Amino acid sequence: MMLEVKNLHVYYGSIHALKGINFHVDKGEVVALIGANGAGKSTTLSTISGLLQPAEGNVIFQGEDITLTPAEQTVQKGVVQVPEGRKIFATLTVMENLEMGAYTQRDKNQFKQDLEYVFTLFPRLKERQKQLGGTFSGGEQQMLAMARALMSSPTMLLLDEPSMGLSPILVEQIFEIVQSINKKGTSILLVEQNAQMALSIADRAYVLETGEIKLEGSAQEVLHNPTVIEAYLGGH
Amino acid sequence: MNTSPIAQLIQKIIKQGWMGKSFLLLITLLAVWRLVVALQENPILFLQQVVNGLQLGFVYALIALGYTMVYGIVRLINFAHGDVFMVGAFVSFYSITRFQLHTWAERLFPAMPDGVSLIIGALTVMAASMVACALLAVVIERIAYKPLRNAPRISALITAIGVSFFLEYFAALNFVFSPNFITYRRPIEVVTWAIGPGGITTLGGGIAPPPGTILISNIALIIILTSIILMFGLQFIVQKTRIGKAMRSVAYDKQTARLMGINTDAIISTTFAIGAALAGAAGMLYAIAFSQIFFWMGIIPGLKSFVAAVLGGIGSIPGAFIGALIMGQAEVISAAYISTPLRDAIAFSILIIVLLVRPTGIFGEPEREKA
Numbered sequence: 001m002m003l004e005v006k007n008l009h010v011y012y013g014s015i016h017a018l019k020g021i022n023f024h025v026d027k028g029e030v031v032a033l034i035g036a037n038g039a040g041k042s043t044t045l046s047t048i049s050g051l052l053q054p055a056e057g058n059v060i061f062q063g064e065d066i067t068l069t070p071a072e073q074t075v076q077k078g079v080v081q082v083p084e085g086r087k088i089f090a091t092l093t094v095m096e097n098l099e100m101g102a103y104t105q106r107d108k109n110q111f112k113q114d115l116e117y118v119f120t121l122f123p124r125l126k127e128r129q130k131q132l133g134g135t136f137s138g139g140e141q142q143m144l145a146m147a148r149a150l151m152s153s154p155t156m157l158l159l160d161e162p163s164m165g166l167s168p169i170l171v172e173q174i175f176e177i178v179q180s181i182n183k184k185g186t187s188i189l190l191v192e193q194n195a196q197m198a199l200s201i202a203d204r205a206y207v208l209e210t211g212e213i214k215l216e217g218s219a220q221e222v223l224h225n226p227t228v229i230e231a232y233l234g235g236h
Numbered sequence: 237m238n239t240s241p242i243a244q245l246i247q248k249i250i251k252q253g254w255m256g257k258s259f260l261l262l263i264t265l266l267a268v269w270r271l272v273v274a275l276q277e278n279p280i281l282f283l284q285q286v287v288n289g290l291q292l293g294f295v296y297a298l299i300a301l302g303y304t305m306v307y308g309i310v311r312l313i314n315f316a317h318g319d320v321f322m323v324g325a326f327v328s329f330y331s332i333t334r335f336q337l338h339t340w341a342e343r344l345f346p347a348m349p350d351g352v353s354l355i356i357g358a359l360t361v362m363a364a365s366m367v368a369c370a371l372l373a374v375v376i377e378r379i380a381y382k383p384l385r386n387a388p389r390i391s392a393l394i395t396a397i398g399v400s401f402f403l404e405y406f407a408a409l410n411f412v413f414s415p416n417f418i419t420y421r422r423p424i425e426v427v428t429w430a431i432g433p434g435g436i437t438t439l440g441g442g443i444a445p446p447p448g449t450i451l452i453s454n455i456a457l458i459i460i461l462t463s464i465i466l467m468f469g470l471q472f473i474v475q476k477t478r479i480g481k482a483m484r485s486v487a488y489d490k491q492t493a494r495l496m497g498i499n500t501d502a503i504i505s506t507t508f509a510i511g512a513a514l515a516g517a518a519g520m521l522y523a524i525a526f527s528q529i530f531f532w533m534g535i536i537p538g539l540k541s542f543v544a545a546v547l548g549g550i551g552s553i554p555g556a557f558i559g560a561l562i563m564g565q566a567e568v569i570s571a572a573y574i575s576t577p578l579r580d581a582i583a584f585s586i587l588i589i590v591l592l593v594r595p596t597g598i599f600g601e602p603e604r605e606k607a
């Protein structure tokens with residue numbers, strides 16, 4: 001098992017945002033975590049990456065308990081989060097953003113290799129290396145955010161709503177890239193509101209509702225579940 | 237309702253702040269006119285003031301950079317920064333008088349040419365000030381500011397004022413520095429040159445400066461040169477190095493910086509250290525220029541550099557530099573042409589004007605809302 005989340009409880013003050021959730025991601029899998037606004041999806045990712053600390057429960061990564069590992073050390077273990085809203089460093093150039101992604105990477109050759117890899121995934125970044133991140137369009141920022149995360153050669157990628165605010169064509173493109181990253185061996189936990197899209201590339205899925213996992217199964221099962229169709233796929 | 241055209245006009249004037257703007261315009265025009273007249277009347281005196289202002293401006297720039305860098309990264313006006321500058325001056329004083337740090341090269345390598353050993357000695361003294369101030373600032377940050385990082389900004393601000401008082405009165409203790417004015421022993425002799433159409437004359441030994449010349453001392457040159465080198469160094473660190481890029485990332489967005497594996501606490505400490513090191517160097521340069529040190533010496537230069545940072549746009553490094561040069565000129569020129577006692581009042585009215593007209597300063601951007 002790559003990642004295992006056990007009985008996770010997270011509070012914001014008195015708000016009980018995660019109420020004891022359990023799930024796991026196996027090696028090489030794409031697992032989708034879907035749910036409506038405020039369900040607790042981002043909270044889950046931030047707790048895994050160490051930005052938040054749970055009141056109870058554990059996060060186990062490759063057999064190691066990383067529950068209390070602070071965010072800046074989680075990256076070195078191989079887990080990297082692409083935050084909701086991209087969070088590009090607007091005042092840094094594209095290249096500097098990528099260098100920050102590789103902040104923990106002290107091996108020059110590995111850096112060059114990773115850089116080449118992200119440039120083949122996102123050729124546009126190569127042309128725009130010197131441009132300030134803040135001048136990028138939403139779609140370009142999403143690509144830059146993913147490229148930046150990949151610069152740390154992660155074994156596990158946490159993606160928070162990569163499709164947010166993008167045109168359908170761009171969403172398609174981003175999801176193809178997610179698949180190709182996965183094929184190269186990176187496990188992926190994909191948080192989405194666009195359930196249709198997420199389930200089309202996921203192996204398995206969990207449905208989160210107000211801090212609890214309400215449903216889990218293979219992507220196909222979840223896709224055909226009547227309540228999911230009702231709530232997330234716009235069916236009646 | 238009174239809707240006569242005159243009332244409308246008056247309302248318009250009030251609403252759009254025309255009175256304030258025209259008042260400012262008037263003042264600016266007056267100032268420019270005064271300067272043009274001054275330049276015509278006595279261009280030599282005017283140029284002399286510009287040179288003096290430059291020397292002062294560069295010292296302010298070194299201090300202002302610390303204000304702006306710290307504000308940029310933790311959004312704190314570090315009011316203790318001026319006192320760190322004071323500590324820098326005292327540390328350089330004691331490294332010269334107690335530890336003879338300025339002559340170590342000479343003592344160790346007697347064969348070395350005098351000039352070289354002197355430069356090495358002076359640089360060592362400066363390095364001592366810089367290191368001491370950097371350590372002091374890291375300790376202050378750790379003890380006083382870090383616990384308040386998530387507290388309301390006003391708490392940290394008040395703490396900074398407290399730290400400032402602490403440093404001043406702690407420094408005034410007899411067994412620490414001194415409650416008295418101290419004459420600063422310069423590690424280098426002052427040499428003054430008179431530069432004019434007739435060439436350069438070295439003054440000293442009772443030679444009066446020939447008429448129509450501008451006086452420049454080696455001290456002024458040292459201050460300007462050292463400041464420029466330090467500022468290029470800073471610019472290099474911030475723009476090109478891994479630490480500098482991390483500093484900019486942390487200044488922009490701490491959470492995301494952490495996701496990149498950046499230890500934000502360490503980067504914040506480093507920023508405090510770099511800013512304080514520059515203030516330490518400034519303390520030594522200031523002491524060399526004015527040859528007197530005192531435990532309150534940090535207050536006024538500190539405040540003026542703070543004004544410089546606000547004028548340039550707090551958070552902006554080029555802004556602090558430009559703002560400081562403007563402050564240096566404003567101070568010297570108002571002392572020369574308006575009134576010496578009024579020069580501080582004029583310096584601080586610049587703060588009020590900036591805050592009224594363009595609170596973001598010359599290079600500043602409006603505060604970004606953080607998610």
Ligand SMILES: Nc1ncnc2c1ncn2[C@@H]1O[C@H](COP(=O)(O)OP(=O)(O)OP(=O)(O)O)[C@@H](O)[C@H]1O
Pocket residue numbers: 012015017035036037038039040041042043044084193
């Ligand atoms: N910083 C915070 N302070 C207080 N409450 C918060 C904070 N962040 C999130 N919450 C609350 O926690 C709950 C879960 O929020 P979270 O951001 O994890 O939802 P989400 O599933 O990611 O939603 P979205 O799809 O809108 O991004 C919500 O009720 C939210 O209001």
Ligand SMILES: [Mg+2]
Pocket residue numbers: 041042043084160
């Ligand atoms: Mg979210």
